[in-house]
Amino acid sequence: DARVTQTPRHKVTEMGQEVTMRCQPILGHNTVFWYRQTMMQGLELLAYFRNRAPLDDSGMPKDRFSAEMPDATLATLKIQPSEPRDSAVYFCASGSRPSGVSSYEQYFGPGTRLTVT
Amino acid sequence: GIQVEQSPPDLILQEGANSTLRCNFSDSVNNLQWFHQNPWGQLINLFYIPSGTKQNGRLSATTVATERYSLLYISSSQTTDSGVYFCAVDPTGGFKTIFGAGTRLFVKA
Numbered sequence: 410d411a412r413v414t415q416t417p418r419h420k421v422t423e424m425g426q427e428v429t430m431r432c433q434p435i436l437g438h439n440t441v442f443w444y445r446q447t448m449m450q451g452l453e454l455l456a457y458f459r460n461r462a463p464l465d466d467s468g469m470p471k472d473r474f475s476a477e478m479p480d481a482t483l484a485t486l487k488i489q490p491s492e493p494r495d496s497a498v499y500f501c502a503s504g505s506r507p508s509g510v511s512s513y514e515q516y517f518g519p520g521t522r523l524t525v526t
Numbered sequence: 527g528i529q530v531e532q533s534p535p536d537l538i539l540q541e542g543a544n545s546t547l548r549c550n551f552s553d554s555v556n557n558l559q560w561f562h563q564n565p566w567g568q569l570i571n572l573f574y575i576p577s578g579t580k581q582n583g584r585l586s587a588t589t590v591a592t593e594r595y596s597l598l599y600i601s602s603s604q605t606t607d608s609g610v611y612f613c614a615v616d617p618t619g620g621f622k623t624i625f626g627a628g629t630r631l632f633v634k635a
Contacts, residue, residue, distance in 0.1 A: 442623070451625060451627055451628070452612065452614075452625040453625075454622055454623050454624075465622060467622075468622070498567060500569065502569075507574065512556040512557030512576070512616045513557070513616075514557075514559065514571070514574040515559065515571070515614075515623070516571055517561070517568070517569035517570075517571070519567070519568055520567055520568075520569075522567075
């Protein structure tokens with residue numbers, strides 16, 4: 410049963426601490442997306458990678474957020490230093506491209522619920 | 527940028543009723559997907575439907591790309607259909623998925 414996995418599922422941390430969230434995409438998917446969901450802003454795309462290369466991270470606050478894909482089976486999203494306004498659910502999705510089309514069908518992981526106090 | 531509007535924002539149904547959810551978008555798109563976020567927060571892929579009609583059990587979806595809208599039909603609703611339904615689009619010429627605000631559905635037993 411192919412699925413996207415994310416760890417940790419829940420994280421509570423104090424302001425100023427570093428947070429690292431991890432994502433394992435579905436095997437064979439070459440595109441990974443990071444989203445943030447809040448009540449106020451809804452679902453926002455933070456960054457996405459194709460073949461491990463970052464294609465767009467314009468949705469991410471650059472001063473404290475960083476996203477990497479060290480290998481095909483692992484994507485990471487780091488926040489340093491964390492702030493209370495970063496509290497949200499962070500989703501990773503991986504994408505497959507149906508034959509003959511240029512866009513991707515996305516499959517979401519269960520999310521990491523982050524609380525920064 | 528492209529605007530994605532979903533209606534209605536909230537919907538309450540009696541179990542067994544049918545419903546139609548709508549997604550309007552303001553510009554041409556390469557892709558449109560429908561997702562269901564269940565009460566536990568999981569986002570479930572329902573349809574990848576940039577155009578045409580698809581059916582999966584009690585759910586079906588139709589996208590009319592030339593008129594910039596998509597519809598999600600739920601027939602014989604069940605309590606397990608409760609949650610939030612999102613439509614998400616990839617604008618033509620770009621690759622930044624934009625989600626609508628969602629339709630929150632509650633199905634009463």
